Amino acid sequence: MTETILRPSPISASVDFSADGVQHGFLRLPYSRDDSAWGSVMIPITVVKNGNGPTALLTGGNHGDEYEGPIALFDLARTLGPEQVTGRVIIVPAMNYPAFTAGTRTSPIDKGNMNRSFPGRPDGTVTQKIADYFQRELLPLADIVLDFHSGGRTLDFLPFCAAHILPDKEQEARAFELVRAFGAPWSMKMLEIDAVGMYDTAAEEMGKVFITTELGGGGTATARSAGIAKRGVRNVLRAAGILKGAVEISKTEWLDMPDGDCFLFAEDGGLIEPLVDLGEKVRKGDAVARIYPIGRTGADAVTIKAKMDGLLAARHFPGLVKPGDCVAVVAV
Structure with missing residues (x-):
């Protein structure tokens, strides 16, 4: 049996992850292209370290058209000082930097979806190389991981923080503690x-404690959604014992997505009419949306019905859908 030996990552960091203080730098990925033979993808990164303690890895821009995370993390990177920290904070506001600068969900270079590219490859596409660096270099440094998401250009969510049900119940409990914080x-x-x-x-x-968010959508951020992100990331750092100060207590309503019946998909393309707004309650069998065929007038619309009782947690955005699109999510 031949042992697979992975090549070293082609990405180099201009920051020293072991040094105390504040460092602003880049993850530099060589990328030869038509307009720059010896070019690079330069991914901004900040490391804030002060002595021994837990490490938080904070990421946004996993999908390039989701903005609350980058807003919160670019702001945190410019304001967080080592005197406020016990341990280490690694901040990458735009993980899939090519997608972020293009304002697209996937990379304009290779169409790579960062959040479907792990564990990545050091000799793969640009997106796979970035994923490989996080897999082999950054995730091993972390104790807790917060990855910001929102709906991007095609979904709109109630603003929530989330964690997953896990086989390891201690790991799961620690994650939900940070969700609450x-x-x-x-x-x-x-x-x-x-x-x-x-x-x-x-x-x-x-074995990392991982939490994530969905904080809105429509390919933009609002003052409210950005504020939730900025306050939330500091609360997580406080709850983890990395940032000084007390957690700002806020009221939260707990939701559950127990199975696949939460998700409603279009089987027909056309113009979607929402019949229920985000946060409104629905009963099993209630109509949540209607899809009008757009090839001719007079054709019957297709009604999308809830498969369970709950409330509308997400909806398609904007107005036209294709077969297979997720048009709504109902949460308990």
Whole structure:
């Protein structure tokens, strides 16, 4: 049996993860292209360290059209000082930097979806190389991981912080403690419908305490959603014992996604009419949306009905859908 030996990562860091103080730098990935033969992808990174203590790895821009995380993390990177910290904070505001600068969910270079590219490859595509660096270099440094998400250009969510149900109940309990500390208006026990290749899965399989968010959507941020992100990340650092100060207590409503019946998908394309707004209660069998065929007038619309009692936690955004699109999520 031949042992597989992975190549070293081509990414180099301009920061020293073991040094005390504040460092602002880059993860530099060589990328030869038409307009720059010896070019690079330069991913901004900040490390704030003060003595011994836990390490938090904070990431945004896993998908490039989701903005609350980058807003909160660029702000934290410019304001967090070592005197406020016990341990280490690693901040990467835009994980999939090519997608972030293009304002797209996936990378414009290789169409890579960062959150389906783990564990990555050091000799793969640009997206796979970034995933590999996180898998082999950054995740091993971390004790807790917070990865910000929102709905991007095609979904809109109630603002919630979430963790997953896990086989390791101690790991699961620690994650939900941080979800509670984050203090979003809603807190979710989350079900993933496609967990293969996810950053979440990579972190959890290493035994890391992993939490995530969905804080809105529509390809933009609001003052409210950005504020939730900025307050939440500091609360998580306080609850982890890394940032000085007390957690700002906020009221949160707990939600659950128990199975696949939470998700409603379009079988037909067309113009979608929402019949229920985010946060409103629904009963099993209630109509939550209607899809109008757009090829001709007079054709009957298709009604999308809830498969369970709950409330509307997410909806498609904006107005046109294709077959297979997720059009709504109902949470308990």
